[in-house]
Amino acid sequence: MGVGGKFWDLLRPIGRHEGSDYLRDKRVAVDLSFWIIQHETAVKGLALKPHLRLTFFRTINLFSKYGAYPVFVVDGTPSPLKSQTRISRFYRSSGIDTTCSLQEGVSVERNKQFCEWVSECMELLKLLGIPVLKANGEAEALCAQLNSQGFVDACITPDSDSFLFGANCVIKAIKPNSTEPFECYHMSDIEAGLGLKRRHLIAISLLVGNDFDSGGVLGIGLDKALRIVRAFSEDEILQRLEDIGKGLKPAVSGGIKSVDDDGEESSSQMKRRLPHCSRCGHPGSKRTHFKSSCEHCTSDSGCIKKPLEFICECSFCSKDRVLKEQKKSENWWIKVCDKITLGPDFPNRKIIQLYLSDIFTEEGSSMSWGFPDTEMLVDCLVFNLHWDPCYVRKMLLPMLSTIYLRERARNNNNNNKGNPLLCDQYEFHSVKCMKTRYGHKSFVIRWRKPISTSGLTPEKPIVVWEEDEEEVVEEEDCVVDGLNEPQVQDDNGECFLLTDECIGLVQSAFPEETEHFLQEKKLRDSKKKNVCEEGGAGSSSMGAQRSITDFYRSTKAAATPAENIDTGGSSVASASAEKKREASSSSFSKSVRRRLLFG
Structure with missing residues (x-):
């Protein structure tokens, strides 16, 4: 909560x-x-x-x-x-x-x-x-x-x-x-x-409620609580709430003046002694304005009738409005303080001490991240969730590859060029491509199984889950936060694992291989761009426009004799339709073809 x-x-x-x-x-x-x-x-x-x-x-x-x-x-x-x-x-x-x-x-x-x-x-x-x-x-x-x-x-x-x-x-x-x-x-x-x-x-939590006092103060919501706490500084707010709980009404910073002081009374008396014109609303009586025009109205023909939402800006009316607003604020403050005073044992000092204490544990400095115990994890999940061991290893691989890349990046920084195998079976081969999933970009990494790995043949790697493909699909159907599953690739008898990895982490772990991939990608993109530019030059927009013009001229010429010939009209229509089909099958864009066929 x-x-x-x-x-x-x-x-x-x-x-x-x-x-x-x-x-x-x-x-x-x-x-x-x-x-x-x-x-x-x-x-x-x-x-x-x-x-x-x-x-x-x-x-x-x-x-x-x-x-x-x-x-x-x-x-x-x-x-x-x-x-x-x-x-x-x-x-x-x-x-x-x-x-x-x-x-x-x-x-x-x-x-x-x-x-x-x-x-x-x-x-x-x-x-x-x-x-x-x-x-x-x-x-x-x-x-x-x-x-x-x-x-x-x-x-x-x-x-x-x-x-x-x-x-x-x-x-x-x-x-x-x-x-x-x-x-x-x-x-x-x-x-x-x-x-x-x-x-x-x-x-605010003491006023509106929290996990240790769900009720809060009856009749005070979030808006009122905000108005109360903003009236005091951080150093004094809790003490002011304690004073209010004892029945005191501390003065709000900014000063709410009393509504019974002499200043308000004298101002009200001045307001009453100073008449205002009933027509224009400005200081002075209507008779006075009739005899001598109102100094606030610019018309020579007399007072201008005041609008419905007229507000007099004279010093007496302005001061009166300020005092009324002060009275309103003071009455609101008195009502709020009375509501807080009615609350039993407010504020609760135990709740305040609980929020301000910092003795929840002393183990923070001993945090450390270790390496997963793969075999124990397999046994645990097979026993509790009845998963296949191959499926557990498959789902665990993204975590193992991340740890491997982090260690590799750290060793590179220490000038240690050792290259241990992932899961003691697979070594880094290359970056296959760049992938975007759920708006997140990553590298697809190819992990190769070396032939000389402890007598294991590449035709039958330990991490094999092709047999459990149907079961894995069923598992993923009801997973709320599923993983990007690693894939297996067989390339000319050589086994590869494909995993999605962080781009920055791969760059830190294998900078040369990553640079090689990015250079090749850049070269491929430039070639593709040149091919597109060459193909676009042959079918420029002006060329497309000339073809459209020729098309309409040809259809108009074909339609002219069709009006004067009763026989053979079907052949003319057929020819026109054939031309339309030929135009639609050209290299025009989809929008151009739509206008040609249905325009």
Whole structure:
């Protein structure tokens, strides 16, 4: 939930739309609980253990396609405040009386089934070599702490209260198989665009509701909360709310003057003593203006009748309007303060301390990314999801190739020209082509199986999945975040694997081979362009225009004798149709042929 009152709608105008390369080589903290809930809801009943299935696919996508270094965070023991809020929300939705106290005997343990799902996903992620951290409380709180302390560059979570815990960059959601960019929100943009800082956001959550107090203050929505918190600076906002909760009514910065001071009374008296013309509305009586013309009206024939929406701009009326607006603001402020005072124990100091604390874990500095345990992963997924071992290895290959290219790029930088084999079987051969999928450009890499690999024959490689092609198609039908499957190519008896790889990563790992491919591509493009220019010169637009003119002249000449000859008309029409077909079969463009045939 996060902050109540449609808080994301407030932030949406200042959100950034980032592409797939934004997370390249960035460390991101992922709220695992949200992934499990989201995927369990999306494909429940369509697949066996969807939480494992989608966690596997989306993690590999995040690692290989986006090039990120993910670290997953799971919830620890929730705060008693969160448990009370969750139970209160359940009671309200069920129509149960909530007047009874929930302070005693509140269970802080999470759902047993959900805890089992989390444990299974944690086991899977550790086998993938991805670090998993357990928070002391809320997962989004630890994600925010890792972000604020510089351990990660962004958080992936839909909970808007991440900013209240100190997050600097929050990615609301990622859709791997979509051309839509994902929403990215920065705390710096919130401060610059909305004028709100961290304590302002905490104050808003106290007024409109949050995960630890879903009710907030009765009668105060997001608009009123914004108006309240913007009246104070970040350093004083929480103290001012505490004063209001005690029954005090602190003065708003900018100064709301009292409606009972002498200035207002004297101004009202001056307003009453100064008459205004009923015809033109300017200072002075109608009789006075009849005797001596109004100095504000430009007409010599008397006062000009005032329009319906006339507003007098004299000093007395202007001052009166200002005082009325001050009175209105003061009355609004008094009503709001009274509503806040009625709230029990407002503001809740425990909630404020929870948002401002940074002791959710001490494991942030020990994050490390390892190498996937392929055989254990195969056994795990075969046991839990009943997948074929070949299918598991196939789906795992994008992650292994990404790790291989990263290591290769790092070794090149260290002047180490070693070239280990991918999966101990395949070596880099060449860049086949450039591919665009879902708006994301990548290289298609050919991996070759060398003949001298530990006695294995190239006719029967270990990673073989041609036999399971039909099963793989069925698997992909119900995958929400499926992967770009590696393909197998047989070229004159030599076996190749085809994988989609990041262009920049391939350039860093194999600069010479990449440069060779780009030069050849440039040469092919230039040849194709020359061929198109030569072909276009023979059928220029002027030539096409002359052909169209000749066509109409010929049809007109053929139609003239047809009017005077009764017999043989069908042959003339046939000849005309034949000419049209000949023209349509020429090298004209589609639009030109359409005009010739149906014009």
